[in-house]
Amino acid sequence: MSHLPQVMLILALIVAASKAAGHLSTRFGQPAVFGEILAGLILGPSLLDILRWPIFAASPGAVGAHPDLAGIVQDLAGIGVILLMFVAGMETDLKEMRRVGKVAFWAALGGALLPLGSGAAAAHLYGYGWGEGFFMGAVLTATSVSISAQTLMELGSLRSKEGSTILGAAVIDDVMGIIVLSIVVALVGGGALAPGAGDAAGAGSGAGAGGLKILWICLAMTLFFVLAWMLGRRVLERLTEGVARLKVSEPVMAFVVVVAFLYAWAAEYLGGVAAITGSYMAGVLFARTSFKERIERGVHPLTYSFFVPVFLINIGLRADIKQLGGHLWLTLFILVVAVLGKVVGCGAAAFLSGFRYREALRVGVGMISRGEVGLIVAGYGLAHGIIRNDIFSVMVLMVLVTTMITPVWLRYVFPRVAEKPAPGVYESVAHLEREHPLENRD
Amino acid sequence: MSHLPQVMLILALIVAASKAAGHLSTRFGQPAVFGEILAGLILGPSLLDILRWPIFAASPGAVGAHPDLAGIVQDLAGIGVILLMFVAGMETDLKEMRRVGKVAFWAALGGALLPLGSGAAAAHLYGYGWGEGFFMGAVLTATSVSISAQTLMELGSLRSKEGSTILGAAVIDDVMGIIVLSIVVALVGGGALAPGAGDAAGAGSGAGAGGLKILWICLAMTLFFVLAWMLGRRVLERLTEGVARLKVSEPVMAFVVVVAFLYAWAAEYLGGVAAITGSYMAGVLFARTSFKERIERGVHPLTYSFFVPVFLINIGLRADIKQLGGHLWLTLFILVVAVLGKVVGCGAAAFLSGFRYREALRVGVGMISRGEVGLIVAGYGLAHGIIRNDIFSVMVLMVLVTTMITPVWLRYVFPRVAEKPAPGVYESVAHLEREHPLENRD
Numbered sequence: 001m002s003h004l005p006q007v008m009l010i011l012a013l014i015v016a017a018s019k020a021a022g023h024l025s026t027r028f029g030q031p032a033v034f035g036e037i038l039a040g041l042i043l044g045p046s047l048l049d050i051l052r053w054p055i056f057a058a059s060p061g062a063v064g065a066h067p068d069l070a071g072i073v074q075d076l077a078g079i080g081v082i083l084l085m086f087v088a089g090m091e092t093d094l095k096e097m098r099r100v101g102k103v104a105f106w107a108a109l110g111g112a113l114l115p116l117g118s119g120a121a122a123a124h125l126y127g128y129g130w131g132e133g134f135f136m137g138a139v140l141t142a143t144s145v146s147i148s149a150q151t152l153m154e155l156g157s158l159r160s161k162e163g164s165t166i167l168g169a170a171v172i173d174d175v176m177g178i179i180v181l182s183i184v185v186a187l188v189g190g191g192a193l194a195p196g197a198g199d200a201a202g203a204g205s206g207a208g209a210g211g212l213k214i215l216w217i218c219l220a221m222t223l224f225f226v227l228a229w230m231l232g233r234r235v236l237e238r239l240t241e242g243v244a245r246l247k248v249s250e251p252v253m254a255f256v257v258v259v260a261f262l263y264a265w266a267a268e269y270l271g272g273v274a275a276i277t278g279s280y281m282a283g284v285l286f287a288r289t290s291f292k293e294r295i296e297r298g299v300h301p302l303t304y305s306f307f308v309p310v311f312l313i314n315i316g317l318r319a320d321i322k323q324l325g326g327h328l329w330l331t332l333f334i335l336v337v338a339v340l341g342k343v344v345g346c347g348a349a350a351f352l353s354g355f356r357y358r359e360a361l362r363v364g365v366g367m368i369s370r371g372e373v374g375l376i377v378a379g380y381g382l383a384h385g386i387i388r389n390d391i392f393s394v395m396v397l398m399v400l401v402t403t404m405i406t407p408v409w410l411r412y413v414f415p416r417v418a419e420k421p422a423p424g425v426y427e428s429v430a431h432l433e434r435e436h437p438l439e440n441r442d
Numbered sequence: 443m444s445h446l447p448q449v450m451l452i453l454a455l456i457v458a459a460s461k462a463a464g465h466l467s468t469r470f471g472q473p474a475v476f477g478e479i480l481a482g483l484i485l486g487p488s489l490l491d492i493l494r495w496p497i498f499a500a501s502p503g504a505v506g507a508h509p510d511l512a513g514i515v516q517d518l519a520g521i522g523v524i525l526l527m528f529v530a531g532m533e534t535d536l537k538e539m540r541r542v543g544k545v546a547f548w549a550a551l552g553g554a555l556l557p558l559g560s561g562a563a564a565a566h567l568y569g570y571g572w573g574e575g576f577f578m579g580a581v582l583t584a585t586s587v588s589i590s591a592q593t594l595m596e597l598g599s600l601r602s603k604e605g606s607t608i609l610g611a612a613v614i615d616d617v618m619g620i621i622v623l624s625i626v627v628a629l630v631g632g633g634a635l636a637p638g639a640g641d642a643a644g645a646g647s648g649a650g651a652g653g654l655k656i657l658w659i660c661l662a663m664t665l666f667f668v669l670a671w672m673l674g675r676r677v678l679e680r681l682t683e684g685v686a687r688l689k690v691s692e693p694v695m696a697f698v699v700v701v702a703f704l705y706a707w708a709a710e711y712l713g714g715v716a717a718i719t720g721s722y723m724a725g726v727l728f729a730r731t732s733f734k735e736r737i738e739r740g741v742h743p744l745t746y747s748f749f750v751p752v753f754l755i756n757i758g759l760r761a762d763i764k765q766l767g768g769h770l771w772l773t774l775f776i777l778v779v780a781v782l783g784k785v786v787g788c789g790a791a792a793f794l795s796g797f798r799y800r801e802a803l804r805v806g807v808g809m810i811s812r813g814e815v816g817l818i819v820a821g822y823g824l825a826h827g828i829i830r831n832d833i834f835s836v837m838v839l840m841v842l843v844t845t846m847i848t849p850v851w852l853r854y855v856f857p858r859v860a861e862k863p864a865p866g867v868y869e870s871v872a873h874l875e876r877e878h879p880l881e882n883r884d
Binding site: 005006075154248254262304 | 709
């Protein structure tokens with residue numbers, strides 16, 4: 001028979017484990033996000049390895065191959081992070097973000113240059129060549145903001161001054177990261193690294209072709225952002241109103257799904273930036289329409305009961321801590337560089353741009369978490385012989401540890417529930433706050 | 443890079459096409475469901491074959507294999523039909539269903555025996571052996587109620603006397619279908635056909651082992667239904683109340699997802715019936731809790747803006763009309779047998795059980811549509827040499843045509859919006875009704 005039953009079982013287990021772990025995590029005063037990622041680690045190959053349990057095998061005598069459960073879980077996780085960032089976009093306070101725009105820019109720049117330079121220097125100190133070193137530094141540049149965004153939403157601080165700075169800096173960091181990576185790859189290794197737009201410029205790897213390619217990438221990015229923004233500002237309200245009159249079920253929500261997914265696709269395929277940057281923009285733009293609350297009410301329930309849990313658990317499902325033994329010192333070294341590179345790089349830049357010490361620290365901590373982009377770059381380096389397996393393993397561990405540090409650290413540097421949480425989603429956090437209004441505050 | 447952007451693009455196109463086609467369909471006085479399935483046929487290999495468009499290929503120079511887009515779409519479609527049947531379960535009027543229970547039983551029996559017998563006779567008349575004939579008849583027995591359920595919800599008639607009979611008969615039909623299939627397979631071909639429970643009873647194919655296996659299947663089914671029902675009746679309300687107090691986002695919705703998916707898995711893996719029967723039961727049971735409206739508000743938006751469109755479009759994406767040429771007369775013959783087998787078999791049984799002519803016709807029409815179960819059985823027969831490729835193609839076309847006939851015919855035999863449509867989902871249909879209150883009624 002088809003593998004639908006197995007898909008149902010694994011998804012039920014994932015959602016149940018995620019919520020149970022999230023609840024336990026809040027009991028221990030930690031953000032739910034932390035517990036959910038930890039639950040994924042426990043379910044994954046590091047410990048229980050549930051995907052290989054016999055119950056998930058194709059049943060004997062059945063028609064069809066062994067189900068590719070890992071693949072479907074990963075695809076759902078991908079949809080999950082797209083929706084998570086769409087919600088973060090809807091939650092964004094655009095006025096506040098404009099106010100902190102300059103700080104966000106400098107924080108992003110500091111948080112890109114310091115990890116790049118110190119990563120390269122650290123690798124060089126450890127005995128690697130400068131080429132390898134700069135590549136490792138480049139892997140350390142790209143912040144993955146989804147975990148911070150989720151944690152800040154949970155803490156009710158996404159719309160704060162620091163929350164807005166973090167989200168703004170993350171978008172700018174995405175752009176800068178791609179440019180930095182393109183430059184490093186053009187200098188260090190051949191071939192096309194950046195997706196879509198970059199490839200279109202030709203596959204030559206000489207310095208001239210490299211420069212042309214970087215120029216092309218910048219142009220594609222600019223075009224994407226300008227077009228996406230203008231389309232959103234000019235016609236989204238009227239389009240949504242038109243769609244709302246269609247004689248089908250849930251027309252507005254369907255339109256939201258279409259636009260968010262198209263923006264995610266266009267961001268990566270046409271603009272060369274991350275897909276989540278696209279859906280984040282779609283969220284920001286829909287939040288400016290008169291349909292904002294209706295959309296929030298529609299998106300939240302299944303996003304937070306299904307897609308986001310799958311995304312969070314999937315992080316751990318794909319990691320195997322057992323394979324990360326050895327290289328203890330290099331790992332610790334790179335970890336310190338990765339964490340301090342963002343905390344100091346973003347923090348100092350924010351501080352110098354006028355933020356107070358505590359505010360600057362919050363921005364720095366919110367930018368620690370690395371994610372998929374770093375892993376993709378590391379995978380590229382591995383495939384093209386720029387780095388070896390040992391460094392790749394170290395990078396995987398770096399992504400995992402920074403992902404798990406971030407929610408816990410954010411929880412300690414941010415005041416809890418500084419503002420009204422969003423309707424519906426955070427009802428239980430608000431409930432927690434009513435019960436213990438002062439404990440656990442810093 | 444990962445294939446996430448391509449996944450986003452195909453899903454955006456699917457949702458957009460589905461809603462546009464659904465709207466057009468209602469403009470022509472047809473149920474939206476019909477247009478959405480037709481849109482899938484147009485997008486599929488029969489005409490546009492979008493999944494093979496170059497834009498969905500892995501980008502040149504990218505890390506990673508060509509994305510298995512068809513697989514992810516199909517998995518999402520599977521989740522979609524599970525959620526659709528959960529919603530249908532929540533919409534079900536259990537009191538009304540109890541009242542029509544006896545009629546539903548006889549309708550299911552008539553609708554199983556007539557297609558089985560007439561299918562076998564037709565195949566025999568056409569020159570096939572009785573073994574092959576009974577196997578073809580068995581393929582014709584299993585009703586797939588999801589399309590009817592969706593159409594009835596759209597028409598606002600799911601809770602009517604006939605709607606309740608159709609849903610009840612479909613559940614009984616599912617049970618009967620599995621038993622009929624097991625008997626035919628035990629008699630005609632060796633090997634294990636029924637999943638899970640059947641296999642556990644041993645793989646022997648002799649008449650004795652076959653009888654034992656059929657007994658085992660019936661036992662497993664009974665156990666599943668009794669346990670699932672008792673668990674749901676006794677503890678669901680209190681469990682949901684407990685879960686609602688968890689300090690995580692969307693605890694109730696997460697619990698709903700977990701229970702619906704677990705029931706779907708258990709139905710097929712433990713009980714041997716279809717997964718959608720499991721999620722349908724979960725819906726019926728949650729509808730009895732005090733959380734009913736909250737759950738409906740949470741499930742509807744993304745289910746109807748994302749999952750159900752993917753399910754409906756996917757039907758067409760998997761069909762290739764071009765490969766179904768030839769065998770025109772056999773196809774027409776089988777089609778007539780398939781349609782009349784259900785209309786007459788279920789309809790006459792309902793009529794004889796006390797329904798009026800028009801009511802009985804509605805029940806019969808609602809049971810026409812065949813689906814996945816028929817195709818899986820046909821695929822089994824093909825793999826085991828019981829039927830050949832020509833009959834398999836005819837069966838695929840039969841499933842497709844019955845799926846497309848059903849919404850249109852239901853639309854003509856049912857009065858439109860006989861009752862208040864469900865909150866939220868059918869707002870646009872209700873809106874249509876307010877604008878044209880009398881036209882298009884039969």
